[in-house]
Amino acid sequence: MTILDGKKISNDIKNEIAARVDKMKERGEKVPHLAAVIVGEDGASLTYVGSKVRACERVGYKSTMIQLPHTTSEVELIQQIRALNKDNDIDGFIVQLPLPPQIDEEKILLEVDPSKDVDGFHPMNFGKMALDMSTFIPATPFGILELLERYKVETQGKHTVVIGRSHIVGRPMSILMSRKGWPGNSTVTLTHSSTKNIADITRQADIIISALGVPDFLKADMVKDDVVIIDVGITRVKDESQPRGYVIKGDVDFENVSKKASFITPVPGGVGPMTIAMLLKNTLLAREQRNN
Amino acid sequence: MTILDGKKISNDIKNEIAARVDKMKERGEKVPHLAAVIVGEDGASLTYVGSKVRACERVGYKSTMIQLPHTTSEVELIQQIRALNKDNDIDGFIVQLPLPPQIDEEKILLEVDPSKDVDGFHPMNFGKMALDMSTFIPATPFGILELLERYKVETQGKHTVVIGRSHIVGRPMSILMSRKGWPGNSTVTLTHSSTKNIADITRQADIIISALGVPDFLKADMVKDDVVIIDVGITRVKDESQPRGYVIKGDVDFENVSKKASFITPVPGGVGPMTIAMLLKNTLLAREQRNN
Numbered sequence: 052m053t054i055l056d057g058k059k060i061s062n063d064i065k066n067e068i069a070a071r072v073d074k075m076k077e078r079g080e081k082v083p084h085l086a087a088v089i090v091g092e093d094g095a096s097l098t099y100v101g102s103k104v105r106a107c108e109r110v111g112y113k114s115t116m117i118q119l120p121h122t123t124s125e126v127e128l129i130q131q132i133r134a135l136n137k138d139n140d141i142d143g144f145i146v147q148l149p150l151p152p153q154i155d156e157e158k159i160l161l162e163v164d165p166s167k168d169v170d171g172f173h174p175m176n177f178g179k180m181a182l183d184m185s186t187f188i189p190a191t192p193f194g195i196l197e198l199l200e201r202y203k204v205e206t207q208g209k210h211t212v213v214i215g216r217s218h219i220v221g222r223p224m225s226i227l228m229s230r231k232g233w234p235g236n237s238t239v240t241l242t243h244s245s246t247k248n249i250a251d252i253t254r255q256a257d258i259i260i261s262a263l264g265v266p267d268f269l270k271a272d273m274v275k276d277d278v279v280i281i282d283v284g285i286t287r288v289k290d291e292s293q294p295r296g297y298v299i300k301g302d303v304d305f306e307n308v309s310k311k312a313s314f315i316t317p318v319p320g321g322v323g324p325m326t327i328a329m330l331l332k333n334t335l336l337a338r339e340q341r342n343n
Numbered sequence: 344m345t346i347l348d349g350k351k352i353s354n355d356i357k358n359e360i361a362a363r364v365d366k367m368k369e370r371g372e373k374v375p376h377l378a379a380v381i382v383g384e385d386g387a388s389l390t391y392v393g394s395k396v397r398a399c400e401r402v403g404y405k406s407t408m409i410q411l412p413h414t415t416s417e418v419e420l421i422q423q424i425r426a427l428n429k430d431n432d433i434d435g436f437i438v439q440l441p442l443p444p445q446i447d448e449e450k451i452l453l454e455v456d457p458s459k460d461v462d463g464f465h466p467m468n469f470g471k472m473a474l475d476m477s478t479f480i481p482a483t484p485f486g487i488l489e490l491l492e493r494y495k496v497e498t499q500g501k502h503t504v505v506i507g508r509s510h511i512v513g514r515p516m517s518i519l520m521s522r523k524g525w526p527g528n529s530t531v532t533l534t535h536s537s538t539k540n541i542a543d544i545t546r547q548a549d550i551i552i553s554a555l556g557v558p559d560f561l562k563a564d565m566v567k568d569d570v571v572i573i574d575v576g577i578t579r580v581k582d583e584s585q586p587r588g589y590v591i592k593g594d595v596d597f598e599n600v601s602k603k604a605s606f607i608t609p610v611p612g613g614v615g616p617m618t619i620a621m622l623l624k625n626t627l628l629a630r631e632q633r634n635n
Contacts, residue, residue: 157476178470181518182510184449208537216521218474225517226473229508229533238544240532241521245500252530 053314055198055281057321061328064197065110068331072111083338084113085169085330086135086144090128090154091121096147103145106327112334115141125154129162136164143169143337145330166340169333172219181226187333192223194325195260195281199234204258204279204314207236212256214269214302216243220262220283228260249273266300271307280308280315283322345606347490347573349613353620356489357402360623364403375630376405377461377622378427378436382420382446383413388439395437398619404626407433417446421454428456435461435629437622458632461625464511473518479625484515486617487552487573491526496550496571496606499528504548506561506594508535512554512575520552541565558592563599572600572607575614 072082085107087100100116107114117131128150135144144167150156165175171187179186188196199206211228215221225241228234237258242249250273253259261269262283274280284302301318309315316322364374377399379392392408399406409423420442427436436459442448457467463479471478480488491498503520507513517533520526529550534541542565545551553561554575566572576594593610601607608614 174470174474174476175467176470177473178466178468181469181473181514182466184466208539222473222518222521225521225531225533226514229517229535236535236537238532238534238538240530241517242530243521243528245528246530247500 052309052312053202055202055204055314055316055321057194057198057316057324060198060201061194061324063201064325064328064332065106068328068335069110071335076111081140081338081343082111082113083142083331083334084115084140085334086115086117086141087147088117088119088128088131088135088144089147090119090123091151093149096149100147103327103330106331107334110331112331113140121151123151123154125158128154128159132159132162136162136167139343141167142341143167143334145170167337169330169337171223171333177218177223180223183230187336188227188329189219189223190326190329190333191220191283191322192227193329193332194322195224195283196227196234197329198281198316198322198325199279202314204234206234206258209237209257209279210240210255211237211258211260212240212242212253213260213262214242214249214253215262215264215283216241217262221260224260224262228258261302263302265302267302267304269303269308271304271311274308274311276311277313278308278311280312281322282316282318285318285323344601344604345494347494347606347608347613349486349490349608349615349617352490352493353486353616355493356617356620356624357398360620360627361402363627368403373432373630373635374403374405375434375626376407376432377626378407378409378433379439380409380411380420380423380427380436381439382411382415383443385441388441392439395619395622398623399626402623404623405432413443415443415446417450420446420451424451424454428454428459431635433459434633435459435626437462459629461622461629463515463625469510469515472515475522479628480519480621481511481515482618482621482625483512483575483614484519485621485624486614487516487575488519488526489621490573490608490614490617491571494606496526498526498550501529501549501571502532502547503529503550503552504532504534504545505552505554506534506541506545507554507556507575508533509554513552516552516554520550553594555594557594559594559596561595561600563596563603566600566603568603569605570600570603572604573614574608574610577610577615 089100104114165173171189176186213225225239229239253273258279260281266286282301282303286300287297288300290298299319381392396406457465463481468478505517517531521531545565550571552573558578574593574595578592579589580592582590591611
């Protein structure tokens with residue numbers, strides 16, 4: 052059994068990016084500049100955005116954090132996004148979700164210039180991905196592909212079962228794993244809340260990608276021997292014995308499933324750290340595609 | 344066993360559309376105007392475009408057919424598309440595929456104004472579909488949804504197996520059948536040329552949507568009882584006994600599979616006629632969304 056060590060790989064990627072940024076600086080080129088917009092004071096969102104800003108600093112990117120009050124109107128946020136679209140110094144930017152209820156997320160998404168949409172959430176980029184064109188791949192799916200690639204996990208002709216049909220993980224993973232090429236080219240089953248007898252399906256899987264958000268959902272009797280497990284679930288479970296008062300749990304009963312798996316991601320330290328690394332990678336791609 | 348009669352349903356839809364166009368005329372409103380661009384003299388393409396133009400006439404739409412020589416350059420075709428984008432009288436248009444080798448289809452696709460892309464092939468529209476936003480759904484998948492809906496075929500919680508991952512049928516069907524809502528909400532397995540042991544998968548299917556283009560590929564021993572069969576395959580098979588010298592064959596061994604099926608589309612007369620009806624429906628939607 053091999054642990055798919057997202058912490059290590061994401062560090063490798065950040066080091067690779069930092070080396071490239073150093074070269075950009077040596078050549079006097081503009082370094083990538085990522086902006087993050089956050090509306091409101093949600094604790095988890097502030098933590099995520101904070102990590103993204105720190106990651107930028109670590110690899111030598113310029114970063115800008117724009118924090119707007121939770122009372123921000125849709126029109127005001129749209130004005131902010133249009134300003135970022137126009138700002139030639141910004142290579143890419145993200146709008147941290149969720150947004151407060153007075154703002155329509157779909158409308159906001161559509162305002163982002165696709166060439167700066169390093170989250171890959173704009174329908175233009177999502178459609179290009181689904182149609183096998185080159186584009187920004189959303190960071191979490193991109194991170195999963197990168198893990199499979201760096202550990203040389205065979206995917207061609209395998210049966211991949213994806214659990215959950217979210218726009219940011221399940222749906223794009225189901226598309227990416229069935230595309231021609233590697234990683235990909237596998238037979239893909241997408242399961243979700245309306246799926247019946249899910250264990251009958253997961254037991255057939257060579258690769259399981261779970262993005263459900265239900266702690267310990269996937270048990271050892273639901274998988275076959277030598278399965279590859281990608282656990283995208285991140286749930287905070289109350290635990291008073293911990294200094295923070297909670298532990299982070301994945302969708303997979305790691306202790307028991309790992310005994311049957313050929314490859315498995317831990318939680319934390321698996322897919323999670325990859326997400327930020329791939330956001331940095333998308334920002335680098337955005338910079339390279341701009342010609343200012 | 345019920346035949347999913349695409350010929351009848353597509354006629355019903357055309358009659359419904361014709362009635363709406365009559366009302367538009369009565370009210371003195373502009374009627375929908377569809378344009379079709381065809382490059383070269385490919386016989387099958389000319390036949391398809393001809394049917395589309397005739398269908399427009401039948402429901403009372405205005406239609407324009409633009410035939411360009413096979414020597415047309417990419418730049419010339421792009422100029423033509425930009426003219427159609429700007430032309431306020433045109434509500435929607437299609438560029439008949441395939442295009443000659445000197446023209447990059449992807450580039451052409453990206454030139455079409457998404458609001459006039461009644462084929463639903465532009466990545467912007469494809470992405471909206473994959474992200475559950477309202478948009479033009481490609482005509483063949485849209486026609487399949489319509490057939491399932493009009494015959495009240497249950498899809499929720501069912502296992503749908505899609506054969507083939509093409510951009511115009513397999514990929515969008517795999518997305519649409521797994522979306523929330525009806526028709527949809529089924530567990531979807533997307534199979535393709537790299538899939539191993541496909542019969543093991545099709546035998547588990549409650550619904551099979553085959554878009555492979557291999558005549559008589561799906562045999563009776565590959566399906567379970569009461570399966571729902573949607574056959575999108577259309578292949579010309581040589582048959583000198585026929586006046587045209589060929590017969591049209593689907594992917595499914597209809598004679599034997601139909602004995603086990605609960606619903607099945609014939610070929611011809613199943614999905615085929617639905618495609619043009621749904622192109623007309625998309626053109627009507629395009630007209631309604633324009634405000635001139």
